[in-house]
Structure formats: structure tokens, C-alpha cells
Amino acid sequence: MKKAIVVGCGAYMDSGYGCPGEWRCLKAASLGEGNFDEPVKVTALLKCHCPGRNTISNLGMAMKLSEIRPDVVFLSTCLANAKPDCPYYDGATQLADMIQAKFDLPVVLGTHDYH
Numbered sequence: 332m333k334k335a336i337v338v339g340c341g342a343y344m345d346s347g348y349g350c351p352g353e354w355r356c357l358k359a360a361s362l363g364e365g366n367f368d369e370p371v372k373v374t375a376l377l378k379c380h381c382p383g384r385n386t387i388s389n390l391g392m393a394m395k396l397s398e399i400r401p402d403v404v405f406l407s408t409c410l411a412n413a414k415p416d417c418p419y420y421d422g423a424t425q426l427a428d429m430i431q432a433k434f435d436l437p438v439v440l441g442t443h444d445y446h
């Protein structure tokens with residue numbers, strides 16, 4: 332089974348009106364729904380924190396401490412499809428490009444389409 336790390340938008344997750352990360356990404360990953368082509372094992376669920384300075388290093392730390400290198404990184408739907416866009420990154424694609432460049436891992440924009 333493929334391994335994945337999911338990175339969510341902490342500003343959204345902490346807002347109280349959205350998804351605090353409790354099930355949507357994890358359900359889609361475990362069932363192979365949404366942007367998951369097949370069921371995957373989520374080895375870390377990471378929260379970005381504004382202004383996002385620690386996200387890359389926290390991602391590296393999650394891999395180091397878990398001793399698991401994922402096959403792919405997913406940016407959560409709340410991060411990838413945020414409206415208005417993240418005010419700190421130049422869109423989710425900038426964060427995706429940074430992750431890809433730093434870790435040489437594929438990055439998928441969005442996880443699920445549940446409401």
C-alpha cells in the first residue's frame with residue numbers, strides 16, 4: 332500500500348467552522364476516494380501554520396521522526412481549494428512546488444470532495 336502525508340491549512344482547520352482534520356482527508360485516503368486513486372496509508376497529518384514558514388521543515392521532521400518516507404504528499408482540499416487563497420503562499424501550487432523541489436516527492440493538490 333502506498334504511503335502518503337497529508338498537509339492541511341491550519342488557519343482553516345482551527346477556524347471552528349470548517350474541518351478540524353477529523354475525518355474527510357482520512358476517509359478519502361482509507362477508501363481511495365476523491366483524489367486518492369486507491370486506498371493509501373497516511374503516515375502523517377500535518378498542519379500548516381500561518382505564515383507557513385515551518386511547513387517544509389515540519390514535513391522533513393515528520394519523515395525523520397517517523398522514519399517513513401511517503402510515496403506522495405497531498406495538500407488537503409481546504410488548502411488547495413482555499414477561497415480566498417492563502418495570503419502567504421502564492422497559491423497552493425507554490426507550496427506544492429516547494430515540497431516537490433525539497434523532497435523530490437510528487438504532490439497532489441486536494442484530497443476529497445466531501446461536503
Ligand code: SF4
Pocket residue numbers: 339340341342343379380381382383410417418419420
Ligand atoms: S500559511 Fe496559508 S496554507 Fe498555511 S495555514 Fe496559513 S493560510 Fe493556511
